Amino acid sequence: MADIKTVGLSKYFGDTIGVADINLTVGDGELFVITGPTGSGKSTMIRLVAGLEEPTEGDIWIGGRPVSELSAKERRVALLFPNYALPPSVTVFENIAMPLRLQQISAEETSQRVQAAARQVNIHLLLERATAALSVLELYRTALARAFASEPEILLMDGPLANLEPEDRSSALEQLVQCQDELGITVLYTTEDQAEAMKIGDRVAVLCEGRLQQVGTSRELYERPANCFVASFIGRPQMNMIEATVVTRAERVCLDLGLVDLTLPEEIATVLADIAGRPVVMGVRPEDIFDKRAAPPKPTISEDGLEVEVEEVTAVDDRHLLSLNTGQERLKALFSASSAPLAATRIEVVIDLAKIHLFDAETGERLAAPDFSEAGE
Numbered sequence: 001m002a003d004i005k006t007v008g009l010s011k012y013f014g015d016t017i018g019v020a021d022i023n024l025t026v027g028d029g030e031l032f033v034i035t036g037p038t039g040s041g042k043s044t045m046i047r048l049v050a051g052l053e054e055p056t057e058g059d060i061w062i063g064g065r066p067v068s069e070l071s072a073k074e075r076r077v078a079l080l081f082p083n084y085a086l087p088p089s090v091t092v093f094e095n096i097a098m099p100l101r102l103q104q105i106s107a108e109e110t111s112q113r114v115q116a117a118a119r120q121v122n123i124h125l126l127l128e129r130a131t132a133a134l135s136v137l138e139l140y141r142t143a144l145a146r147a148f149a150s151e152p153e154i155l156l157m158d159g160p161l162a163n164l165e166p167e168d169r170s171s172a173l174e175q176l177v178q179c180q181d182e183l184g185i186t187v188l189y190t191t192e193d194q195a196e197a198m199k200i201g202d203r204v205a206v207l208c209e210g211r212l213q214q215v216g217t218s219r220e221l222y223e224r225p226a227n228c229f230v231a232s233f234i235g236r237p238q239m240n241m242i243e244a245t246v247v248t249r250a251e252r253v254c255l256d257l258g259l260v261d262l263t264l265p266e267e268i269a270t271v272l273a274d275i276a277g278r279p280v281v282m283g284v285r286p287e288d289i290f291d292k293r294a295a296p297p298k299p300t301i302s303e304d305g306l307e308v309e310v311e312e313v314t315a316v317d318d319r320h321l322l323s324l325n326t327g328q329e330r331l332k333a334l335f336s337a338s339s340a341p342l343a344a345t346r347i348e349v350v351i352d353l354a355k356i357h358l359f360d361a362e363t364g365e366r367l368a369a370p371d372f373s374e375a376g377e
Contacts, residue, residue: 002028002062002063002064002076002153002154002186003025003026003027003028003030003061003062003063003064003186004024004025004026004032004049004060004061004062004154004186004188005024005025005026005060005061006022006023006024006025006048006049006058006059006060006061007023007058007059007061008021008022008023008057008058008059009021009022009023009024009045009048009055009057009058009059009060010022010055010056010057010058011044011048011053011055011056012056017041017209017210017211018041018044018053018210019041019044019045019048019207019210019211020210020211021057021058021211021212022041022045022058022212023212024205024212024215026186026188027186027202028186029184029185029186030186030187030202030203031176031177031180031187031189031200031201031202032186032187032188032189032201032202032203032204032205033189033190033191033196033197033200033201033203033204033205034046034188034189034190034191034197034204034205034207035190035191035192035193035194035196035197035204035205035206035207035233036192036206036207036208036213036233037192037208037233038192039209040207040208040209040210041207041209041210041211042158042159042190042191042192042207043158043159043190044210045188045190045207046079046156046157046158046188046190047158048060049062049075049077049154049156049188050072050075050077050079050156051067051070051071051072051073051074051075051077052072054068055068062075062076062077062153062154063153075153075154076152076153076154077152077153077154077155077156078146078147078148078150078152078154078155078156079147079156079158080143080144080147080155080156080157080158080160081158081159081160082158082159082160082161082162082163084139084140084142084143084160085143086131086139086142086143086146087131088130088131088132089130089131089132090130090131091127091128091129091130091131092118092123092126092127092128092129092131092134092142093114093118093127093128095131095142095146096114096117096118096127096142096145096146096149097110097111097114097149098146099146099149099150100113100114100149100150103150113149113151114127114145114149115127116149117145117146117148117149118145120145120148120179120182120183121141121144121145121148121175121179122141122175123138123141123142123145126138126142136163136164136165136168137164137165137168137171137172140160140161140164140172141172141175143160144160144176144179148179148183148185152185153186154185154186154187154188155180155185155186155187155188156187156188157187157188157189157190158190159190159191159192160189161173161191161196169196173196173199173200176189176200177200189201194233194234194235194236195236197218198218198221198222198234199218201217201218202217203215203216203217204216204217204218204221206221206229206230206233206234208229208233213226213227213229213230214226214227214230221234222234222235224357224366225239225283225357225366226365226366227359227363227364227365227366228241228281228283228359228364229364231283231357231359235285237286237321237332237334238332239283239284239285239286239357240283240284240285240286240289240329240331240332241281241282241283242257242281242282242283242284242329242331243279243280243281243282243329243361244256244257244258244279244280244281244282245277245278245279245280246272246275246276246277246278246280247261247276247277248273248276249261249263252264252269253268253269253272253273253276255280255282255358257282257306257328258328259306259307259326259327259328260304260305260306261304262302262304262351262353263302263303263304263353264353265300265353265354268353268356268358268368271358271367271368272358272367272368275367278361279361279362280358280359280360280361280367281358281359281360281361281364282356282357282358282359283356283357283358283359284351284355284356284357285355286321286331286332286333286334287333287334288351288352288355288356289324289331289333289334289349289350289351290333290335290339290349290350290351290352291335291339291341291347291348291349292305292347292348292349292350293347293348294335294336294339295350296352298352298354300352300353300354300355301350301351301352301353302350302351302352302353303350304350305348305349305350306326306348306349306350306351307326307346307347307348308324308325308326308331308346308347308348308349309324309325309344309345309346310322310323310324310341310342310343310344310345310346310347311323311324311325311330311343311344312343313340313341313342313343315337316334318336318337319334319335319336319337319340320334320335320336320337320340321333321334322334322335322340322341324349331349333349
């Protein structure tokens with residue numbers, strides 16, 4: 001198996017940025033996911049690593065060797081795209097065997113590899129079936145078996161589940177994680193679905209407009225987003241982003257939200273003490289907003305509440321998603337079913353200040369965020 005490393009990797013299509021100055025390392029045997037919205041550069045990254053596009057600038061290494069000058073065939077990578085590229089007129093066996101025949105692998109070894117790969121993804125009973133008769137999920141599994149059978153150093157997967165139904169996507173993801181763990185293969189996987197990325201990735205990279213925003217584990221991205229974009233992109237429902245100003249009141253550092261001042265916990269106040277008067281953006285996740293009457297007994301719950309009108313209440317699994325109107329901002333909050341108020345009522349909400357995230361209003365970069373390194377957080 002092999003690792004992947006890019007240094008200063010850029011690709012321009014005329015004046016359009018594909019990706020710009022990407023410095024990234026994917027570990028040997030890692031399931032690494034690249035996520036971001038449409039046009040963020042995910043597919044460009046896959047095509048560059050695969051050798052289907054030439055970089056404008058920068059270098060790519062696979063397994064410690066430079067590959068920028070190597071053809072796609074010489075890089076020992078397997079590719080999986082959403083269309084799967086499976087000829088419909090031949091059997092599942094022949095589709096899986098096709099790249100092995102091109103490599104002039106012996107008939108005996110080809111048969112062994114096809115059988116093993118098919119069993120790995122649970123389609124061994126379909127080998128004699130015509131590909132045209134397969135479901136979309138079975139087509140995906142056939143393409144995955146074909147990739148595994150070629151024994152690549154790297155498996156590159158560019159939005160491979162885009163055409164699957166939601167229930168099939170879930171089972172396909174579970175199977176991919178299991179197979180990757182059993183085989184120990186390095187996988188570079190792209191998806192627009194941040195929830196999918198967070199579910200399967202050992203680590204996740206977030207791209208926006210061709211630029212790398214942050215790399216980390218799912219927990220790191222969720223709990224310590226590097227900027228406003230990552231904070232808004234990662235997590236559903238989205239993080240609330242509220243304009244505020246850092247102020248000092250009676251030697252206390254506060255956030256002036258316009259309607260109320262929030263006195264900040266000492267660990268965050270220390271970071272912001274020197275920027276009184278500066279505009280910031282406060283990020284708070286919906287699950288960290290509470291009805292003041294039902295707030296947990298924690299010292300970090302804000303003393304001052306914010307009066308809001310409940311505009312809408314929607315059931316989400318075992319909780320309720322509230323749309324709240326402060327008169328200046330519209331917020332989302334997640335309440336337990338037992339504490340959710342009715343729509344068209346007014347309540348007072350409070351915030352867990354240990355969980356807020358603060359960003360520079362001009363650059364969008366993180367100024368302060370809660371420290372979740374302590375055990376129990």
